[in-house]
Amino acid sequence: MCRALVLDLSCKSEYALLALVELSAHYAEGEPIQIRQIAAEQHIPDRYLEQLLAALRRAGLVRSQRGAKGGYMLAREPWKITLLDVIQCIEGADAQSADRAKNPKSVAGNVILDVWKDAVQAAETLLKSQTLQDLVEMKDARNQVEIMYYI
Amino acid sequence: MCRALVLDLSCKSEYALLALVELSAHYAEGEPIQIRQIAAEQHIPDRYLEQLLAALRRAGLVRSQRGAKGGYMLAREPWKITLLDVIQCIEGADAQSADRAKNPKSVAGNVILDVWKDAVQAAETLLKSQTLQDLVEMKDARNQVEIMYYI
């Protein structure tokens, strides 16, 4: 049977988020960024990152430009992309996980499922409230702190 | 690097919860219940359930009695076992998943990890507030509703 209602930060999601933070940081420049560059900056295997960006593109979160001087850029402003958008797109690629989660064969099963859904929704609400822009700002704030240690 | 913080209701956890609800419902009787009986009642493969109950026993959530007329019973009162207790014991069997989840190699990685931890904690707080006793009561309430439909 194997129903699964998963809330899980895998490498996959983390890689995707790192890449999108990188794209967000350079969003204002308006020029595409190459996979290689992102991979080097965030220490992600480039061949793997390519697949993740492809999924993000199909989901409409990023746009790509082929050919020389090509690369990737955000499809919309970084404050209009929530963390939930990213994770759902990456993790729920098959996406039927939620669909086939609906034949508990006992009353107890239904009760458990309901409680679990509440818990997942609590987490999702929090992830929905944070955008890529927020991540970039938090990152910059921490970098600032690190620099101050040098003075 | 791989895998940081997971919050996931798999078959495994669901089976365990179903079994514990069953044990909770018969807690007052004070007699052990057999694997076979639980498995039949909740439609769980018995050989698999055996392994789950073994894990719950090692975690101190249930007690077992061997031999004829043996079986399993809760180690403490059903209102003193939270859903988080169960899921952490089942899902975190390897348990190092949280331990080795802490060497993000960039500032961005740290920021992502922190936000994720907040989200997980939101869900855990909710799971911590519900006990096995609560599940049993919710189940009974629903059974009552079903009976009323027959009248």
Add this chain to the structure above:
DNA sequence: GTATATCCCTGTTCTCCACCGGACTTAGTG
């Protein structure tokens, strides 16, 4: 037309989940 990118399709390795079987141990019953 060549260098530089993405696009797409196909493995490969590895781990974990869900589950099965068999041998051993313990405890009640006659």
Add this chain to the structure above:
DNA sequence: CACTAAGTCCGGTGGAGAACAGGGATATAC
């Protein structure tokens, strides 16, 4: 005491997905 009903321990299997790697096709700037 033997028998039997239960849990306990050990291992194995099949499938799925995660985390990659390779190769060739395609599009674009210069």
